Amino acid sequence: MTHRPLSKKGWLANYSELIGGWRRKPDADDDALDALQDAVLRMLEAGVGKVANPAAYLKRSIQNHKIDKHRHQTAFPSIPLDELDDHAVSELPGPEAEAHSSKLLADLQSALEELPLVCRQVYIHHRIEGCTHAEIARALGISTDMVEKHMTRAVRHLNNRLQHYA
Structure with missing residues (x-):
């Protein structure tokens, strides 16, 4: 007797669909995947039954995460340390720079x-x-x-x- 695999229902089907869609994209966004994981965790902690439309909830959670990230990057722009040249770190030369940083x-x-x-x-x-x-x-x-x-x-x-x- 062979067993057929159980079909995915509800939020799990939406989760699999979202994950599968991102994995096929060449420019997959790791932050979006993290946001999806966080949204699923929040949904499971609250109780899946409390979310009326899991697909919409997951998609909206990811959109909100991307919006928050964009706002944060706009408000607090940053340059990775490895992209800074030595002269951009401090305008003060030598020991003055060290004293300034220590202070x-x-x-x-x-x-x-x-x-x-x-x-x-x-x-x-x-x-x-x-x-x-x-x-x-x-x-x-x-x-x-x-x-x-x-x-x-x-x-x-x-x-x-x-x-x-x-």
């Missing part, structure tokens, strides 16, 4: 220590370790709204304390 680092550490512990942890997880707000919320056991509030408070505080370096 900036000391002032940053001091300003971070002035923040409440959770606020400091959120900033470090997000800006230094590169964690998403959802990852930080899970790690610290707080809501993503609280992560955003702590991040806003930390950035505002650091901007005020370090504005003379701008």
Whole structure:
């Protein structure tokens, strides 16, 4: 007696379809795949039955992730360190550059220590370790709204304390 494979139903069929579509693209977007994984995780944690239209939920979650990433890159443009030439790192020559960097680092550490512990942890997880707000919320056991509030408070505080370096 042969067994036929079970057909994929519901959200799993949509997930497989989205994954398969991206894998066939030559310019597959790893961030979109990560966003899809995060969306599926959120959907499973909340209960699949609570999502009325899993296909729309997954697609919209990925679109929202791409929009958030674009906004972040627009607000905080960055250049990879390996693309910087030696002269772009510091306009100050030799020992002055090292002294300036040491002073900036000391002032940053001091300003971070002035923040409440959770606020400091959120900033470090997000800006230094590169964690998403959802990852930080899970790690610290707080809501993503609280992560955003702590991040806003930390950035505002650091901007005020370090504005003379701008």
